[in-house]
Amino acid sequence: EAQVTQNPRYLITVTGKKLTVTCSQNMNHEYMSWYRQDPGLGLRQIYYSMNVEVTDKGDVPEGYKVSRKEKRNFPLILESPSPNQTSLYFCASSSPGLADEQYFGPGTRLTVT
Amino acid sequence: AQSVAQPEDQVNVAEGNPLTVKCTYSVSGNPYLFWYVQYPNRGLQFLLKYITGDNLVKGSYGFEAEFNKSQTSFHLKKPSALVSDSALYFCAVRATSGGSYIPTFGRGTSLIVHP
Numbered sequence: 436e437a438q439v440t441q442n443p444r445y446l447i448t449v450t451g452k453k454l455t456v457t458c459s460q461n462m463n464h465e466y467m468s469w470y471r472q473d474p475g476l477g478l479r480q481i482y483y484s485m486n487v488e489v490t491d492k493g494d495v496p497e498g499y500k501v502s503r504k505e506k507r508n509f510p511l512i513l514e515s516p517s518p519n520q521t522s523l524y525f526c527a528s529s530s531p532g533l534a535d536e537q538y539f540g541p542g543t544r545l546t547v548t
Numbered sequence: 549a550q551s552v553a554q555p556e557d558q559v560n561v562a563e564g565n566p567l568t569v570k571c572t573y574s575v576s577g578n579p580y581l582f583w584y585v586q587y588p589n590r591g592l593q594f595l596l597k598y599i600t601g602d603n604l605v606k607g608s609y610g611f612e613a614e615f616n617k618s619q620t621s622f623h624l625k626k627p628s629a630l631v632s633d634s635a636l637y638f639c640a641v642r643a644t645s646g647g648s649y650i651p652t653f654g655r656g657t658s659l660i661v662h663p
Contacts, residue, residue, distance in 0.1 A: 439591075468650050476655060477554075477653055477654055477656045478638060478655075479653075480650065480652070483650045525591055529650075537584075537592075537594070539591035539593070540591055541590065542589075542591050
């Protein structure tokens with residue numbers, strides 16, 4: 436089954452404790468991206484990757500890091516989480532075909548206290 | 549830069565009535581336009597897209613959207629709403645050339661269909 440998986444699905448942590456949210460896709464997609472969803476603000480792009488070792492900032496990259504060492508994986512790293520990073524996070528992937536739609540993971544709900 | 553505006557935070561409609569969820573966009577050159585739906589506690593699901601050609605695009609679950617280039621709009625429509633259509637709807641745009649090729653999303657519109 437074609438899918439994007441994220442782990443963990445739920446995470447409660449404390450300020451400053453480094454964490455990683457994993458994202459993996461099994462569709463051999465070149466493009467992957469991370470979004471955060473906040474009430475009233477919709478979906479905002481954090482980082483995206485157009486291929487292995489190619490990443491770029493989205494609209495709200497501050498406080499986040501990513502890496503793309505393998506085509507299927509695109510982890511999101513919070514080196515020193517803060518309460519304003521409490522949010523719902525989505526990973527998505529797509530191919531560079533003509534206007535191909537994105538496939539989204541189930542989401543990770545992060546709470547930073 | 550590309551952007552999307554969804555002017556309504558919430559749309560209320562009675563079951564069986566037609567529904568419209570509005571979207572306007574801004575992008576350099578020609579757009580690719582998308583609608584996604586998010587059900588509670590789920591990720592976003594693709595609904596339909598406009599690439600080129602016919603301005604009326606048909607998608608999943610009986611939804612359709614009309615592309616209007618002069619008004620830079622891509623409104624989502626359905627002739628007869630169902631209670632099960634209640635969800636959060638996102639419009640997205642990306643440029644056909646240049647840029648990141650990653651779509652920009654609107655803030656979302658909550659559709660509530662009343663029995």
